[in-house]
Amino acid sequence: MDLLTRMSLALAYVEDNLTGEIDQEALARIACCSSYNFYRMFSFITDISLTEYIRRRRLTLAAIELQSSNVKVIDLALKYGYDSPVSFSRAFQTLHGVTPTEARAGSVTLKAYPRISFQISIKGEKEMDYRIESKEAFQVFGYEGIFKTDGSGLKADILHDNAVHQSNPHEMWNQNHANGAYEKLAADAGDLPPFVSPDLCRIHGVCDYKQTQPGTFVYMQCAFRSKNSRIDGYTVTDIPAYTWVIFPSKKFKWGKVVEVVDNLNKRFYSEWLPTAEYEQANGINLEVYSGDSDMGYVELWYAVKKKV
Structure with missing residues (x-):
């Protein structure tokens, strides 16, 4: 189907x-x-x-x-x-x-929102860069949050017991930058594993990697685990071996990171996935970051499998 x-x-x-x-x-x-x-x-x-x-x-x-x-x-x-x-x-x-x-x-103007229907719209306005790679299983570790799909916040698993209610993962990133948790995770990340580029940042994001209660989803601000990572006090999760379709961004100012990630997600779901010979293996996807203090770069990784 x-x-x-x-x-x-x-x-x-x-x-x-x-x-x-x-x-x-x-x-x-x-x-x-x-x-x-x-x-x-x-x-x-x-x-x-x-x-x-x-x-x-x-x-x-x-x-x-x-x-x-x-x-x-x-x-x-x-x-x-x-x-x-x-x-x-x-x-x-x-x-x-x-x-x-x-x-x-009566005699007033009301708004009517009709039922949505889904169909393929062929735009062709802009090319999409992507690559497909197979990777062995690996582990990530970091700060896990459980959020509601409707945007209301649930308590996140933040180090130092300073968790607050956050409505979305973006707030988790902002909080961890403000309280020093981001810098601690970066210091504990250790070396990058050999299956990723050595130019990457130490901190990334992974979403929907395990089942949670209906109406919620899981997100982790994470680091790749390597031999010299320090994982005590963090949530650790296994990422199984998958084939990944990877969508890279252009370089951007860090202030536009949410807009860039949302645009890549939108193009994946609305343009690439409906016409591809692949389907999602499950909902898991990673935000893999690179850049410097001024300019950023992100790749979105989606676990996929060939259609049968």
Whole structure:
């Protein structure tokens, strides 16, 4: 089953459950990937998060029902997943610009967000550089965080017991730069292993390398483990042998790192993967960094396998 078919089936499940609970495990089974990886693919392909898409679709359907029936606002709120009429009315007004009462009265402009459909769009606007490499199993170690797919933070596993609630891995990087944890990990990293370029930085990122609770994903700010690495106090994880498709960036100012990584992810999911002879082996991917104090460079590694 190809990527676009799996995405369409998963989205059909979402649409069928807009008035009920969207089971993250069911979503992952349909999409044949982790729920987090589906969230990532969806956001990079559509330029909107799945959470926001669900919110807009529910409020679109609620507006239609509000104007075409005598349903009570409290019943409508519960139907579309809101705890109270107040929270529903607030969300409704944020999206539509009017309250549910004003919408029911008529003669107001409302917003409608139609269902998304997936299809291949042939752009060809810019070439994509990539290479495919097979690597033996290796280990990484560092600071692990468990995050929610909806962006709300969970506690991360930071050294010195100074963890705080962070909403995304970018906040983990910022915190670790601020509190000295980044520099400690770099000092403990040791030599780079022989299967990577000697020009790399010591600190990288790895995502979705193990299964977590539904609605969450795992991310580690990490170093490659080598013979002289000091791993005491860190989380250590095994990365199995895989074939990797590797997408390199151009050099960039470090202030643009999030934009660069997001753009590479978007092109991988929306342009390369739908038409390639490969599919993801699982959701795992690495952010491998290089550069100096002024300019950065990143490669995104995705574990892949040949389509059968």
